[in-house]
Amino acid sequence: EPEVTQTPSHQVTQMGQEVILRCVPISNHLYFYWYRQILGQKVEFLVSFYNNEISEKSEIFDDQFSVERPDGSNFTLKIRSTKLEDSAMYFCASSSELYITGELFFGEGSRLTVL
Amino acid sequence: QQPVQSPQAVILREGEDAVINCSSSKALYSVHWYRQKHGEAPVFLMILLKGGEQKGHEKISASFNEKKQQSSLYLTASQLSYSGTYFCGTPPNSGYALNFGKGTSLLVTP
DSSP: OOOOEEEOSEEEEOTTOOEEEEEEOOTTOOEEEEEEEOTTSOEEEEEEEETTEEEEEOTTOOTTEEEEOOSSSOEEEEESSOOGGGOEEEEEEEESSOTTTOOOEEOOOEEEEEO | OOOEEEOSEEEEETTOOEEEEEEOSSOOSEEEEEEEOTTSOOEEEEEEETTSOEEESSSOEEEEETTTTEEEEEEOSOOGGGOEEEEEEEOOSSSSOOEEOOOEEEEEEO
16 A cells, blocks of 8 residues: 655754655655644644645744755655754655545654754 | 644543544634554544535544534444544645644543
8 A cells, every 4th residue: 555654763863953854755646745743742734735836834834944845756844953842753744635625644754853 | 723622532441432522713614533543643534524525434433513613523332443642634714734633532441
């Protein structure tokens, strides 16, 4: 069964360092998302991406964050200068339909720990 | 604009029933339900659309009251595998992403 894959599964970094989280969405999906989940809290929307551009972003997704689809398969989230509060599980998701009627397929997540 | 879920947590014995509620302060086109087991990614359960259409994979039933802007997830004859955190998600007024509630933690015990 097709799945969304994310790497790395866990990354530890020092505050101020740049981090890139990678995702390979399901191949025929058109819509891509990043969500994050601080330990024990709800899943928070960061950004959506469609047709090679950002469709929507939340207040969390400030200038420190960027997304890219460098080739036909990878979808990356870059945090330019990490802060302690960026420590969270980051989930990539993809869907074949617009979110209103489409099931989101989540990856297993990348746990980011900022020291 | 996040939906509000209740209760925050439920503990059941295997075989018992539970209802998880999700409400919104704004008109909804759809409500989405996901379950997340500890340490895993959220997994799709169901979409309920305005007009009564439902899309889902599991033998879990749900309702969507458009007028009251509420949805309820019904877990009947619960199994140990039902344990996890249940999130409802609702679309914003415009945009492409779901806003999730804070989740309802469900624990089913033997």
